[in-house]
Amino acid sequence: MAQEAKIGLEIHGYIDTNEKLFCSCKAIHGAKLTNPNVNICPICTGQPGAKPMAPNARALDKAIQIALILGCEINKKISWQRKHYSWPDLPKGYQNTLSGPHSTPTGKNGKFLGIKISECHLEEDPAAWNPKTGEIDYNRSGIPLIEIVTEPEFKNSEQVEKWLRELIITLGYVKALDSVAGIKADVNISVKKSNYTKIEVKNVNSIKNIKDVIDLEIERQNKKGEVPKEQETRAYDPIKRATKKMRSKEDAQDYRFISDPDLQEINITQQRIIALKKTVPETPSKKLNKLIKKHKIPKNSAEILTKNIDVIELFEKTINKINSKLTTRWISEELFSVLNYNKKRLDEISINPEHFIELLELIEKRIITESKAREILRSWIPKSESPKANAKEHSQIGNKEEIEKAVDEVIKNNTAAVEDYKSGKHETINFLIGKVMQATNKRANYNLAKEILVEKLK
Ligand SMILES: [Zn+2]
Structure with a gap:
């Protein structure tokens, strides 16, 4: 039995939509797409002067449905934020999100299977950058994502695994997530020995890896000399099956959140919420x-x-x-x-x-x-x-004489199997009964046919 800890999750999943969040490019990604940079336009590649379109209404509806099925309150005023950071996968220099200090998330204060959901919000995905080759694929850039944030109320990896499996089934009920793409999570783990100093492991994909990360971190953080003294962010290497330090709290990023002047505030009407509630x-x-x-x-x-x-x-x-x-x-x-x-x-x-x-x-x-x-x-x-x-032409044959006729035919035409049966290989009966069903176009009453067959083979 693993030692107890406090564990919280920030879960990312792709919302199942046809189009991206702020442009009309197709939202296809991952295994379904083999060629890079085919679903792109000036908006999702961040060309100078390109302005976002009004956000994809279906993506917003799906995000609200997710929030509702997780028992969240829905925020009626939605204000898009720019979250700034400099990274090759982010052509605009910022990500549009409904998170951050000046924003209201799509939903908040939910509860799912005993675990509090602090918030869930919609945001756009950055592009995919391959650090080995330097290549960037913008197919993913601008695809709508949902982020679900839990309170650190999980105690061990088994509990997290079970909860995540239920979560995925539940989100499937509102057909909100792209089920092929799977989920990714940032996992917070803290142990008693470190006085619950929060360690975050970024970007862990698959439930199996999330479970591994939790077990590895609980073990590591309890080890002599490894007990965390300050908050830090780590990365997981699934091949080495180990986490490694990315940055400490001191060099935590300042995202310089500001409200996006290119995107209007959206009012979610009570009517819209009621209509969506009915679909959940x-x-x-x-x-x-x-x-x-x-x-x-x-x-x-x-x-x-x-x-x-x-x-x-x-x-x-x-x-x-x-x-x-x-x-x-x-x-x-x-x-x-x-x-x-x-x-x-x-x-x-x-x-x-x-x-x-x-x-x-x-x-x-x-x-x-x-x-x-x-x-x-x-x-x-x-x-x-x-x-x-x-139904008439498919109807069952219960007439004894009609079945007998078929049985006689089968016995006549399958002499080898009949000999096998008579010499003691009784399992051959299944082959012969199959032949009778075939001869009657699967209409013979099975039990009656078997009875007649056994009788005639005596
Ligand atoms: Zn686009």
Whole structure:
């Protein structure tokens, strides 16, 4: 068990928008883009005389939705700041942000799973600078970022890891973050031995690295001779698995924040906040509780179902009409297996919940077989169709004579397998029953077909 500490996070994530924050360049980055400097213009490369456009309204809405789902109060007056620093990735010489001493963040005083959120605010990303080659890629420059700042209330790395995983699932509920890009964080760690002197590790990407940094720092700060005497900023090297000092408090940067004269103050109306509130669903933890307590879904399945907003919404619609056991199994097993096979998320295909309910009704009423239903489900990539329309031709065969006919054909045409079965290889029955299902276009009543087959092979 690791020693306790006080840990706080400043989490950065890319907001999922089509365009950058102050220009209409495409907001694509990371793995999705291979060529540097294709989505650029005079604004996001900081050309002299270029003025920002009015901020991307969708990015601001998403930032407000994030603040709302984290229980924050929303600030109604938003004033853009220039945060000055000199670095090759910052062509204007300043970053536009809603943080800083003269600003009001997008949201403040929130709480998420027991941890206080001091604020969350919108800002623009700088470009990407490669210090080894000196090259700068401006594709990223001006992409909207959200920064979520927690109070230093975490005690250990396990708690942080669990909380971050829940946070990412929760932000997925408002579809606010670019899920492919992942998150980055500045991590504050302080230990009792140093009288809680704050050490900040900058720019740690991935939950795994954040967890590593916390464990490494707690160990280091408790070591003789390494106990921090003053605040400092450090960097993490994931290859060496070590942090190293960047600067102490004395040489802390002065960002010379000023309000940006090129950007108007924005008033967030109460109407806008109310409209956005309506789009924010219950948090995953609330939904999880409901599934377990109200619908009696086993915890494991409930956790799977609440990981994604589209999945849980389909579940909630279906469970009004279909029994919970069948619904749980057909979403968490059958639907997931089709999605995984096609490497798709539910929101990347179009399944009408009514069609899904019809499909399960046909199974429930034993009008079609489950294997027929699987085939229908597989045919719903990329778009579902009403299964009722073709239910008749898909209907289950319960007629004994009709199945017997198919069984006789299968026995006749698969002599080798029949011999194997008779000589004691009883698992061959699965192959033969598969053949019967195939011969009846997956419509034969499975149990009846098996019964007849076993009888005839005696
Ligand atoms: Zn641009």
